[in-house]
Amino acid sequence: MSENERPAVYERFRRGLALSPDGPALRMGSESVTYRELHEQALTWAGSVGSAKVVGVLAGKSVTAYAGILGALYAGATVVPLHPDFPAVRTRRMLELSGAAALIVDDQGRAALGETLGELDLPVAHPDPAQALVEPREVGADDVAYMLFTSGSTGRPKGVPISHGSLHHYFELSDARYGFTPDDVFTQTFDLNFDCAMFDLFCAWGAGGVVDVVPPSAYLDMPAHLARRGITVWFSTPSAIGLVRRMGGLAPGALPTLRWSFFAGEALRCQDAADWQAAAPASTLENIYGPTELTITVTAYRWDPQTSPDRAVNGLVPIGAVHAGHDHVLLDEAGAETPTEGELLITGPQMATGYLDPEDDRGRFVERDGRLWYRTGDRVRRLPGGDLIYLGRLDSQVQVQGWRVELAEIDHALRACEGVEDVVTVARPVDGSTELVVFYTGEVRPAAELARNLREVLPHGMLPRRFVHVPEFPLNSNRKVDRPVLSARAAELLAPRSRRG
Structure with a gap:
């Protein structure tokens, strides 16, 4: 069986290793790690976790995190990426549910370790070159490559196991559609516990390209950052577009190095796509969609400014x-x-x-x-x-005073109002009924003006009760609009005065 036919997702890194052994596989600020160096570190981690079938990686975006994820895969284990800033109780629950038998940590993860583990008896691996594997262990298509946790309706995290076979199918399609090369430099805007991060890693590594970690400070002047780093492939949530725009980074032609731009994780607005395309005129822009349960993304749409x-x-x-x-x-x-x-x-x-x-x-x-x-x-x-x-x-379609209301329709209608940049409408139960609260960015507008504009296009029963201006939307760690935060704020606004006091 050729390397291209083997289902193991780590074969994509080995393909990059063959294409560019002394080229950079990973860059973070001034630090650069070659394919050969990362390969050797991964083999060391693979041997150091022993026979563990499930390995947690509690780390920020560090060399240890990337080498540890690759090393767990080399070991033939299932890797569970964990965010060190998550609540300790939640992380401990993920470790328990996954059945992790070993843990890889970096300095950030080590700082959170005591509270995270609690009474959980879980060995922390240490890199021992004497234990390094010579070759990665073989795996089958049905073996689980990684496990991610999504929020459950009960508040208990739900583990989603993704197999090597599912990833093999996904990346074979991506190779054929995009034709990435060793000259491509990919952004890494996502945290490693978000499945979209795997797109960056294994598309880049499968082509012999570079993964370049984007620091938060880069958003202050994204055009300069992308030019300085030679970025050719951008991938983020659509919320990042608004942030780059607010920092003055979306002037026409401001992002000339990009040849691919991908957005996923949230609905993509046409205005955002058009503005980004104008800033990156040499870039092909795609809106890609898919829940974690369907392996990163499962649909794709190529933006055409004309049609x-x-x-x-x-x-x-x-x-x-x-x-x-x-x-x-x-x-x-x-x-x-x-x-x-x-x-x-x-x-x-x-x-x-x-x-x-x-x-x-x-x-x-x-x-x-x-x-x-x-x-x-x-x-x-x-x-x-x-x-x-x-x-x-489905749960964004709510009943308000007998009206069936699609929250996205309210968002769209308000975006047409003068001075309004973006809108998120949330619904909250109040005294047996449902009330709507609108949060919006852009210029501060009188609530009466916003309501008057809505009355021109929406029935009276669909009108929100509150209009709240915010300088910017709260974002979660993956730069998606943090709707639970907005929902909690709406509940506070709608609560009786005595409770708010």
């Missing part, structure tokens, strides 16, 4: 076509298949076969026509030609 705006719904860019080799259906509220609009279900080689705890599968992994499908919980519409467009989460 894409006419295909928008609520000002959002389509998410495109589902990846080759997969089937998908749309279901209406009664659970019947519909050709045009409904909840998106997908099955195929990128789909996880279930959560770590089978109890979490209920309502998400379902049987249809003798096959297992994943219910995304996302409402989409099929456009003429077959492309899909995201309409919102």
Whole structure:
């Protein structure tokens, strides 16, 4: 079996090693690590974790983190990336649920170690060159490469095991679609416990390219940072576009080094796509979509400044076509298949076969026509030609005074108001009914003016109760809008005065 046919995701790094052994595989500030050096460190970590079948990596964006993730994969183990700034109780729960038998930490992870482990008896590995493997251990397509944890409706994190076979399918499609080369330099804007980070790592390493970690300070002058680092491939959430814009970094032609720009993790606005495309005119821009359970992303749509705006719904860019080799259906509220609009279900080689705890599968992994499908919980519409467009989460459609309200429709309507840059509407239960609170960025506008503009396009029952200006939206560690923070703020605003006091 050739290296290209082997399912192990680490074979992509070994491909890069063969293409560019003394070239940089990883850059962080002034620090640069070659493919050969990272390979040797990974072999050392692989031997140092012994026979552990599941290895946690509690680390920030450090050389130890990247070498540790690759090393756990080399060991034939399942790697569990963990964020050292997460609450200790949550991280400990992830370690318990995953069955981790060894832990790799960097300085940041070590500082959080005592509180994180508590009474958990888990050995911390130390790199021992004498224990280094000579070659990575072989794995099969069904073996789990990594496990990530998503938020569950019960508040308990849900483990999502992703196999080497699913990743192999995903990256083979990516290679064919994008044609990355050893000259490409990829941003790493995502934390390592977010699946989109794996796109950066293994697309770059599979081509012999460079992963360049983006520090928070880079957003102060992103054009200068990208030019200085020679970045050719950008990948982030759409929220990063607004941040770069606010820092004055989206002037036409400001990002000339980019040849690919990818956005995922949130709905992409047409205005944001157009502004980014104008700033990066040599770049091909794609909106890519997919929940963790479907291996990083499972659809792709290529932005065209001439035709894409006419295909928008609520000002959002389509998410495109589902990846080759997969089937998908749309279901209406009664659970019947519909050709045009409904909840998106997908099955195929990128789909996880279930959560770590089978109890979490209920309502998400379902049987249809003798096959297992994943219910995304996302409402989409099929456009003429077959492309899909995201309409919102099923739980973002709420009932207000008998009206069925799609929160994305309110967001879109308010973005058309003078001075308003972006909008997030949240719904909160109040005294047996549902109240809407709008948070918006841009210029401060009178609430009466915003409500008057909405009355021109929306029924009275869909009008929000509060309009709250914020300088910028709170972002979580992966630079996505932190909706739970906004929801908590809305609850505070809507609470009776005595409770707020």
